[in-house]
Amino acid sequence: MKTTNKYIAVFFFLSAVLTWSCTEEDASLAAPTIPGVVDMGISIAPDSTGAVTFAPTASDAFNFHLYPGDGAGPILIAPGESYDYAYEGLDNVEFAASIVAYGVGAGSSSASELIEMFLKLQIAPETMVALTGAEVNSSKRWVWDSNAEGLSNGHLGVGPGPNLGGQGEGDYFVPSFFSSAANAQPACLYDDVLTFSVGADGNPSFNLFTNGEILVNEREILSLIPGGDTSAASCNAADDLLVLDTSWAVRPVEDGNDLLSLGGGMLTPMSYYMAASEYEVLELTPNKLRIRGFTPDGVLAWYFQFVPE
Numbered sequence: 001m002k003t004t005n006k007y008i009a010v011f012f013f014l015s016a017v018l019t020w021s022c023t024e025e026d027a028s029l030a031a032p033t034i035p036g037v038v039d040m041g042i043s044i045a046p047d048s049t050g051a052v053t054f055a056p057t058a059s060d061a062f063n064f065h066l067y068p069g070d071g072a073g074p075i076l077i078a079p080g081e082s083y084d085y086a087y088e089g090l091d092n093v094e095f096a097a098s099i100v101a102y103g104v105g106a107g108s109s110s111a112s113e114l115i116e117m118f119l120k121l122q123i124a125p126e127t128m129v130a131l132t133g134a135e136v137n138s139s140k141r142w143v144w145d146s147n148a149e150g151l152s153n154g155h156l157g158v159g160p161g162p163n164l165g166g167q168g169e170g171d172y173f174v175p176s177f178f179s180s181a182a183n184a185q186p187a188c189l190y191d192d193v194l195t196f197s198v199g200a201d202g203n204p205s206f207n208l209f210t211n212g213e214i215l216v217n218e219r220e221i222l223s224l225i226p227g228g229d230t231s232a233a234s235c236n237a238a239d240d241l242l243v244l245d246t247s248w249a250v251r252p253v254e255d256g257n258d259l260l261s262l263g264g265g266m267l268t269p270m271s272y273y274m275a276a277s278e279y280e281v282l283e284l285t286p287n288k289l290r291i292r293g294f295t296p297d298g299v300l301a302w303y304f305q306f307v308p309e
């Protein structure tokens with residue numbers, strides 16, 4: 001009987017310990033704190049660069065998680081701090097941004113806002129100076145480097161494009177199929193003038209002066225002039241079919257050369273018409289512009305080289 005009483009005493013002791021332990025745990029799991037109304041504190045930079053500052057506030061917030069609305073996030077923001085985020089895009093864009101405020105115990109409140117902006121491509125100052133002569137309010141006229149010849153520095157040539165095989169190897173980076181001799185092309189090519197400009201407002205513009213005729217590649221003549229001569233590259237009066245006054249932009253490409261694009265796409269040629277929609281910048285200095293553009297099928301790469309007039 002004494003042994004039984006001993007076990008009963010131990011049982012009651014353990015029960016008391018467990019009860020005290022659970023009470024302590026329940027005390028530590030207090031009800032979560034729900035932060036008050038979230039103010040996202042959005043400030044959009046007026047220079048059309050896409051820079052937006054978030055300075056969120058909410059009572060009883062332990063931290064904030066920012067979701068910019070472009071697939072990024074969450075981005076942690078501490079109370080009393082702000083975060084500068086750079087959106088990307090062109091022209092009129094919109095992003096549904098949201099911020100979640102967390103309180104003690106994982107309680108949360110959130111807010112969302114549609115951010116609408118006009119974004120313009122930001123061109124590197126050194127690129128702007130090389131092409132136009134200055135960062136603002138300047139123009140620069142470029143002509144064919146007609147005396148240059150050879151594979152590495154010729155003024156007009158053609159080589160294999162990415163869809164012809166061997167991309168990134170051997171002769172893929174030179175006009176190995178053909179490189180023009182000096183001044184060997186029709187006169188309508190050499191009287192063209194390409195003008196790159198930037199206004200006082202920082203907006204870039206482009207003009208191609210053709211003197212009435214443009215040299216059109218024989219593989220692309222029918223896409224521009226139905227019934228045209230397809231036997232060889234030829235001079236054609238095509239000003240009314242082209243976009244000769246437009247905008248331009250140079251944007252960096254990850255793990256590659258910068259890309260030069262003109263507002264009219266393939267209808268704004270860099271003098272020689274071969275239906276490229278944009279051009280890879282191989283070399284750009286204040287005294288030389290060397291580019292290459294791919295035919296629409298990606299089979300050929302045409303190389304052009306220009307110098308200031």
